[in-house]
Amino acid sequence: MSPDGRQVALDLLGVLWLVPARGGQARRLTGDLFDIAMPTWSPDSSTLVFQSYREGSFDLWTIRADGTGLRRLTSGPFDHREPVFSPDGEKIAYSSDAPGSYGIHVLDVASGRATLVTETPDEEYEPAWSPDGSKLAFVAAGTRIDVVTVAGGARSTFATEPGTVLHSPMWTPDGGDLVYARYSGGVPPVAVGVAELMRGGKPLFTGEDVFPFRVSWLSADEYLYTADGALRRRSLSGGTATDVPFTAPVTVAKGPVHARPRDFTSTKPNPVLGIGSPVLSPDGRRVAFRALNDIQVMELGRPPRPLTGDGWWKSDPAWSPDGAKLAYSTDRAGTLDLWIRDLKTGQDRQLTNLPDLAAVSGTWSPDGAEIAFLDQTGALHTVDVATGAVRQIFTATFEPGRPTWSADGKVIALAAVKPFSSRYREGLSKILLVNVATGQGRYVDPMPDRSLQTRGDDGPVWSPDGRRMAFVVASVLWVVDVHADGTFAGKPRQITDEVTAAPSWSGDSRTLLYLNNGRLRLVAASGGKPRTVPTNLTWTNARSRGRVVVRAGRMWDGTSRTLRSDVDIVVDGGRVTAVEPAGSGLDGTVVDARDGVVVPGMIDMHNHRQMQGYGYGDRQGRLWLSLGFTTTPPPAARPTTWWRNASRSSPGRGSGRGTSRPARLSTVRASITTSCARRSTSASWSSNSSAPRSSTTN
Incomplete structure (x- = not known):
């Protein structure tokens, strides 16, 4: 509620809105792309401050109540959240992970200077000013409400409730309670808990699903809060x-939806x-690369040849230093x-x-004696090629x-995320350098405040001569x-200006191979x-x-x-083509x-199938089929693995010796016609009584 009692500010659909105090039509102040949250008012009701993800991290922004004067107050790679004006309007308290974990900061509005x-x-997060501006209450460790004196830093604990999650403290108007x-x-979903507003260790009321945001005071006795999807007033x-x-x-944008036609019947060749x-x-x-559920090996200028020709899941080809062997991951033995x-x-x-552990993402040591790999938890291992130790x-x-x-052979590098905080x-995503002898690791920034593209196959990749990465x-290649x-011994140099993924080096460290929109590309390590x-x-x-009759x-x-x-x-x-009574005599x-x-x-529209380090292999397709899912687009995965039609054991019969098994009869791809669905649509029909083994297709 605004201090003058006239308007309520709220965030809905990532947009900042103002609603008349007694209700009515909301007026929006921000656009669709600001992704705002946690708005609060200045004491004179003229300005609002909120957190927004508009520039790629959560920053503090202000805007006047008439919709003008939009201004960004913070910047940088760290998050700045849960802002609240001081009672005199000269400062803004907020939380940020800039120190390495979330702490409480105060921003001087006039100078822009921030103080920890x-x-x-x-x-520590979700700060709230005392009415006299001398203290801040905030959540600590999720289970405590602490209070700190702003001037002197004296700190005390107001409430602690182990085994719970606390949020959004707010002082009572007299400053005597929270x-x-x-x-x-x-x-959830294992057990449904209870969300309540608390005072003095007791709930103010029961029977509502309270949203974990600050209350607003309408008077010394009445407050505004959110519960059960509604704005509410209580005493x-x-x-x-x-x-x-x-x-x-x-406004919902309307327009024609142009679904790409899918061809399930013709036998014309399609590029992989x-x-x-x-x-x-x-x-x-x-x-060597993976495609058509096999490891394909190709001499430049000649057609590729599948390595195994079997239906098991396989990934991560890796050349031995002498080029005589290929290591790869497969679940042909079970995992x-x-x-x-x-x-x-x-x-x-x-x-x-390994009992209970997968082995993926293998890479040979320079002397060929060991292979470094990851298990499904993300731990880094080495294995002795001769003994298997x-x-x-x-x-x-x-x-x-x-x-x-x-x-x-003394250091292993890999991409690893380094969180700013545990909250x-x-x-x-940085470069993690691990000493093979001691196991000690250190992080290196690829660029200031920048992440590696993905932590899959997008590097780092050490050149064989050890001089470059x-x-x-x-989405572009750097060396x-x-x-x-x-x-680093210098600054990274940009090598490509097109969408780039999965770089690898030639043995002489002069050439790089990479993927570009489904194409293999070669470029000199110096550029060109x-x-x-x-x-x-x-x-x-x-x-x-x-004809098949199910x-x-x-x-x-x-x-x-x-x-x-x-x-x-x-x-x-x-x-x-038809659905008839059973036993109709059809051949x-x-x-x-x-x-x-x-x-x-x-179709499962969002799953994290086969992300780097996962060890499901062939089992995941069978699990999806057992639940009736035949298609899965994982939006969080690399683009080349976005769509998976689990109803096929592989995408079809390949040329270039890219062969495949036919689909099992227990799952039949079909286009449902008017006779059975009263409309034409594309689908896969599956019987859960006998799900086939399915292998990865891209």
């Missing part, structure tokens, strides 16, 4: 709540765009392990077999990148001179015009098996409120699904 009031490893929000009783002396009704008009983890051989004449293929004899050898080198980090070795995940920042220990390396790899849809005990067509029982789903040429191959429910394949 208090900061400990406990994480009201705060408390969440207790469980972590400290008791009684029922009164809602403050409001509407916030938003889902290429991942390409690595250039030491002699610079061959490339993801490192295997080595002798390229002369064609023999495979399983190198790792494994040693953990560094503890787990959050989804680190592929390891790379120094030329002398949130904000931080930077390559990495991707802001930097380094010392033997991996610390890149050239495309054609892969000539294509895929086609599997040929139709003719005999379903029960069927849901995707639109009805009820199931149909005992039906035959007729599939001709890969498309559903064709019969799939017995009488003990299952056949449904259109569902």
Whole structure:
């Protein structure tokens, strides 16, 4: 509530709105891209301060109540959150992770100078001024409300409630007490807890789902708060709540949706765009990469050849220093392990077999005696190639990148996130240098206040001569001179000006291979015009098996409120053409699904499938299918792995010797026609009674 009692400021849909005090239509003050939160008023009701993610980190902004005078107060890589004006309007208290953990700061509005009031490893945030401006109350460690004297720094604890989560303290108008929000009783969705407003260790009322924001005082007794999705007024002396009704008009953009047609029936060749983890051989004449659920090995200028030809999951090809062997990860033995293929004899050898641990992202040491790899927790290990002995080198980090070795084998570098604090995940993806002998690690910034592009295959990658590193920042390739220990010996130099991913070096350290929008490209390490390396790899849809009749005990067509029982789903040429009563005498191959429910394949719109370090392998596709999901776009993954049609064992029959297995009959891709869904749409139909094993496709 504004101090003059006329308007309520609130954030909704990431937009700042003003609502009349008694309710009505809201008026917006900010645009869609500001992503604002936590607005508070100046004492004279003329100005609002709020946090906004508009520039890529949370900063403090002010705006006048008439919508003019938008001004950014803070900047830099760190977050500045939960601002609140002092009672005299001359200062703004806020929390920031700039010191290394969240602490309470005070910004002088006139000069822009910030002062750190208090900061400990406990994480301190959500400050509130006392009415006389002499003290600040704030949350500490999530379970305490502490109070600090601004002038002298004297500190005390007002409330502590272990096993709960506390939020948003607010002083009572007389300055003698605090009201705060408390969440207790469980972590959704496992257990539903209780969110309440507290005073004196007791809830002010019960039976509402209180939102964890500061209350506003309308008088010495009445306050405004949010609960159950509504603005409400209540009295400290008791009684029922009164809602403050409001509407916030938003415009929904309308226009035609142009869905890309999907061709499930033709057998025309299509270029393979889902290429991942390409690595250039030491002699610079061959490339290994993953595509069509195999490791493809290609001499430059010739078609690629699949390494295994099997249906198991596989990833992360890595050349031995002499180019005679390829290491890669596969789950052919049950879980993801490192295997080595002798390229002369064609023999495979399983190198790792770790109980409860996957082995992915392998990279050979310069002498070929060891391979560095990650497990699914993000821990860094080495394995002796001759004996299989494994040693953990560094503890787990959050989804680190592929390891790379120094030329002398004494240091391993990898991409790792270094959070600013333990409160949130904000931080930077940096280069982590790990001493192989001691296990000691140190972080190096690729650039000031910048992150590596991803912590997957985008570097760092050490040049074989040990003199340089390559990495991707802001979707372009950079090369930097380094010392033997991996610390920088100069400033990074930009090598490409096109979208770049997954760099790797030639053995002479003169050339870099990388991915650009599904293409393999070569560029000199000193820069220059890149050239495309054609892969000539294509895929086609599997040929139709003719008529297939899926005999379903029960069927849901995707639109009805009820199931149909005992039906035959007729599939001709890969498309559903009819749904008939079971046993109608139709010819064709019969799939017995009488003990299952056949449904259109569902699409999971957001999952984190196969991100760097995950160890699900082939199992994840089967798990999705067992739950009725046939398509998964993971928006957080690398672009080349965005779409996965789990209903196919692989994307189709490949040329360039990129072969694949046909889809199992227990999952039939189909286009649902009018006869069964009353509209034309694309879907996959699956019977959960027998989900096939599925392998990764890009």
